[in-house]
Amino acid sequence: MTGLRARQKADRNRRILEAATALFRDAGYDSTRIEDIAERVGVSPGTLYNYYENKGDILVAAVSMEVEEVLESGKSIVEAPPKSALDALQALIDLYFDHSLVYFSKEMWRTAMAISIQQPESPFSRRYTELDARLCDQVSTLIQTLQMQGVIIPGIDAVAVGQMVFNNLNMMFIEYVKDDAMTLETLKDRVLRQNRPLVQLIGQPMI
Structure with a gap:
């Protein structure tokens, strides 16, 4: 029972x-x-x-539901990524961005972010923060997987690179939800452009 x-x-x-x-x-x-x-x-x-005590708790809890689904969907890309480091990164990032609009509008994201900042010690905000860290870890795991497959050069701190990539995509997502006129495709194109030189620096030279 x-x-x-x-x-x-x-x-x-x-x-x-x-x-x-x-x-x-x-x-x-x-x-x-x-x-x-x-x-x-x-x-x-x-x-x-x-x-829930109020609407804010419900909204932030819904963010956690969204992130949990994203993490689950991202597992297949991390376990069997595309052979190109840029393609692999973009596949995971595009999945994150695409899923962000399944439940939420930009206005809802702005409100949820504000609530989580204003009430960082609420259990729902803490859960949101914890899941955000797991998203970052998933990006780092993807970099580690690519490194083990010989796509990323050895000696690179894969965890730090993953954190850099995640911090950037997170910042760009904030810019996206702040700008009602920006399209999802514009967001993806900008992040792809930013990731391309990074991959050129850390990618294994083709023989």
């Missing part, structure tokens, strides 16, 4: 997050009420408050 209750709770939590993100996207974060989310899920507002 304990396992069943845990699954039921996890399922209800996911339905809350999916309903909330749909409402935030359609009606706007500020206009959406806790009561609207509860009604969409088919639970009482009191039941929803058993999971």
Whole structure:
């Protein structure tokens, strides 16, 4: 019974997050009420408050759901990357960027980022930060995999390179969500341009 209750709770939590993100996207974060989310899920507002104290907690928790899905999807690229270092990096980064719009609009991302900065010690903000670190680790693992395959030159600090790549893509994503006019393709093109000279420096020369 304990396992069943845990699954039921996890399922209800996911339905809350999916309903909330749909409402935030359609009606706007500020206009959406806790009561609207509860009604969409088919639970009482009191039941929803058993999971979250406020809308901000729900939004930041939804970010964690998004990142967990991205991490899972990225595993296949890390385990069997394209043979080109640039292609491998871009495949993983494009996956991150593409998935970022599955649940969230730019306005939602801006709000979630602001909440996580304003309330860094909340359990949901801490979870968000932890998962962000795992994304960084996944990029570093990709660099390590490419190095073991002889695509990246030996002696390079693969973890540090992964951190550099992740920090840059993270900064560029922030620029993207700040600019309503910037398209996803523009974001991808800019990051690709920035990664190209890095790969030329660390890539194994072709024989």
